[in-house]
Amino acid sequence: MAAPTKGPRLGGGPAHERLMLANLAASLITHKSIKTTETKAKRMRPVVERLITFAKRGDLHARRRVLATIGDKTVVHELFTEVAPLVALREGGYTRITKLGFRKGDNASMVQIELVLEPVTPKPKSAKKTAKAGASASVVADEVVVEEPVADEAAAAPAADETTEAPAAEDAK
Structure with missing residues (x-):
């Protein structure tokens, strides 16, 4: 064989x-x-x-x-x-x-x-990926802006109560 x-x-x-x-x-x-x-x-x-x-x-x-x-x-x-x-x-x-x-x-x-003993370096992002990352970053920034007024409304709510009390006090006079 x-x-x-x-x-x-x-x-x-x-x-x-x-x-x-x-x-x-x-x-x-x-x-x-x-x-x-x-x-x-x-x-x-x-x-x-x-x-x-x-x-x-x-x-x-x-x-x-x-x-x-x-x-x-x-x-x-x-x-x-x-x-x-x-x-x-x-x-x-x-x-x-x-x-x-x-x-x-x-x-x-x-x-x-x-x-190959050189240290690893991350590859640079392509233009398409950076454009997508920029678009998603602007969406995230818009969401942050939307969330900030909500926090301000909670802080502004006691101030609104004071303004509503002030005209009521004037009506009482």
Whole structure:
């Protein structure tokens, strides 16, 4: 019976691919940026994203899950203590792949994959969203104006009673 195959295995069997991706992930965590082929980078990205998500959890079980993939305790410690706090507010997209061109020897497409460690900045609102927000703000402002006279009427009610009493006092004279 033929051995089952499911897609390319990056020059080896499944065990070789798993070890190679773990080594690439460890190098990426250590150096924060590595240069590799496009195929390896695309295959490594989900592995690294999953490891960083575990590191963000920070508990013992997550640390052991990462240690099952990356055997080096110093790399795992660096991931949990240095990388995870920097990406704590980021909801994914921890890596960036930038194309570099082609390798001279075999014309393989080369890329640089790096960890995105910059702080997250909120996206600027589009013109349509700001217009809707401005319209809803004016509606809220109108509602506030409507509510203020109600409060003034309660305060003005005793004054109205005084004015009604004053003409009654004049009629009594």
